[in-house]
Amino acid sequence: MPHDASEGAHWHEPKAGENAGFGNFSRPAMPYDRFMEAENIPVHRAIGVHRVHDLPMKPWARLGGRGTYIQLFGTEGLWGMYVVEIPGGGALNAEHHLYEKEVFVVEGRGSTEIWQDGQTKKQTFEWQKGSLFSIPLNAHHRFVNASSSPALLLCGTSAPNMMNLIDNPHFIFNCPYDFTDRYSGNDDYFKPKDDLEPDPVRGLAMKRTNFIPDIINCEMPLDNRRSPGYRRLEPHMGGQRFHLWIGQHETGRYSKAHCHESAAILICVKGKGYTYTWPEGLGSKPWEAGKGDKVMRQDYEFGGMVSAAPMSGDWFHQHFGISKDPLRFTAWFGPNNHSALKPGRPGEAMADIWAIDIKKGGRAIPYNDEDPYIRKEFEQTLAAEGVPSRMEEKLYVKGD
Ligand SMILES: [Fe+2]
Incomplete structure (x- = not known):
């Protein structure tokens, strides 16, 4: 844009002894920040939470139920978290996604239906307050509340990692690939193992x-x-x-x-x-x-x-x-x-x-x-x- 243009920002070459650029600036929102904002539910940013039950939640159009994102200080871009409430006798919308998800059941009891493209049989397992499980990468799944009172799920994900890299939620939620190396649909996949x-x-x-x-x-x-x-x-x-x-x-x-x-x-x-x-x-x-x-x-x-x-x-x-x-x-x-578990020189001595x-x-x-x-x-x-x-x-x- 020519220097004398009347509209829009235009760039000035710095004088001798001056640096280019603004000097001070605000940190930009990343693709995952923009994704969370677009979901129209709250985003809790702080060093912690006294009790997730007390966080304000809003109806969540994409998932059903009500929810809030939680992005505690220091974890931005490293991983993501949210709480979602399944109404009594209700269920969340089915979804699948190219990020990992860990689930801790804060309150309630219910079940998860899980399946992959091309698998005729859905697998179902039951959970209760205190259960911990993971949703296999990109597997279709649906959470169902078995009781008449609300259930509260706390979910940790690698959504920020994927979204900040790919910058296209449509791809993250609509990729047809089956990761059969992670989930084969075996009947005993969600049977607890104690060894x-x-x-x-x-x-x-x-x-x-x-x-x-x-x-x-x-x-x-x-x-x-x-x-x-x-x-x-x-x-x-x-x-x-x-x-x-x-x-x-x-x-x-x-x-x-x-x-x-x-x-x-x-x-x-x-x-x-x-x-x-x-x-x-x-x-x-x-x-x-x-x-x-x-x-x-x-x-x-x-x-x-x-x-x-x-x-x-x-x-x-x-x-x-x-x-x-x-x-x-x-x-x-x-x-x-x-x-202790991040990339580095393989074989490097550590303690x-x-x-x-x-x-x-x-x-x-x-x-x-x-x-x-x-x-x-x-x-x-x-x-x-x-x-x-x-x-x-x-x-x-x-x-x-
Ligand atoms: Fe520590």
């Missing part, structure tokens, strides 16, 4: 199962990495790239802080508590350094959640269960985002630095080197809740 084995990368307790009936009450193997008596299970579901696990801190104990970049959202499935998260630059003792006001906090109970590292860069985060029940989470990371103390070269703050404010407040909070602390003095002994 434990070490995961092939880090050797942590893993189950290859496409359905867990109840992650609120299922047995959990001992792990010990985050707190004494910590339990953890890593389900590998539906051949998905989407990484998730289930973890539990014992009643009266809290996790050590550790540090990494964003991706993880911890969803509370038992007990109640709170999380502190702060940027690595504040150091390991932010209250002692007079920067306690820069530490972010999210409280939650069943159905609540927090983004472990909610902004850019590496953030410390530490989780505190304050109920008579243990604090149990399921943590969701999306595909290829976990710090589980997120479970190794800072003084030993890791990224975790041991109890005996943490900010004293943390223990003091935790024990005061437990006392107010009538729950005995099980953070024994020996855990804080220097040099332990």
Whole structure:
């Protein structure tokens, strides 16, 4: 456009010593942001949620029912999330899509019908509050509510990854390809499998199962990495790239802080508590350094959640269960985002630095080197809740 044109933006060559461009600008919306806005339901953006039941929801024309998107800080573009309510005695619209989907049943009971193009027989499996399952990539599926009260489903997806790459929702929702390598239609596909084995990368307790009936009450193997008596299970579901696990801190104990970049959202499935998260630059003792006001906090109970590292860069985060029940989470990371499981040089030597103390070269703050404010407040909070602390003095002994 010529410089003297009267309409529209036109470009000026910078003078000597000046830079081209605006200098300051707003971050643009990505294709997935535009997709969410076009769906005309709310988008909840924050560091967490106290209880998803309380989020405002609106009728959702594409899916049926009512819903809201959830895009917690730090997870933008890494993976997506939404809550959808199926009305009592109702069903959602059938759909299929070129992104992975994990489903946690927050409330209610019902069933999922699933099928692929060319398969004459639909497969159906039943779920209830606490069930966790994955929808195989691009498989047709339909959620049906079996009761007269509403059912609430929390879904995690790799929709942002696909939409920001392809930038064409019509293709994402109308591709006819059957991923028979992920889903063959076998009758026992959604039958729970209980065998434990070490995961092939880090050797942590893993189950290859496409359905867990109840992650609120299922047995959990001992792990010990985050707190004494910590339990953890890593389900590998539906051949998905989407990484998730289930973890539990014992009643009266809290996790050590550790540090990494964003991706993880911890969803509370038992007990109640709170999380502190702060940027690595504040150091390991932010209250002692007079920067306690820069530490972010999210409280939650069943159905609540927090983004472990909610902004850019590496953030410390530490989780505190304050109920008579243990604090149990399921943590969701999306595909290829976990710090230990993202692309890099194959065969490169790695260590589980997120479970190794800072003084030993890791990224975790041991109890005996943490900010004293943390223990003091935790024990005061437990006392107010009538729950005995099980953070024994020996855990804080220097040099332990
Ligand atoms: Fe973490």
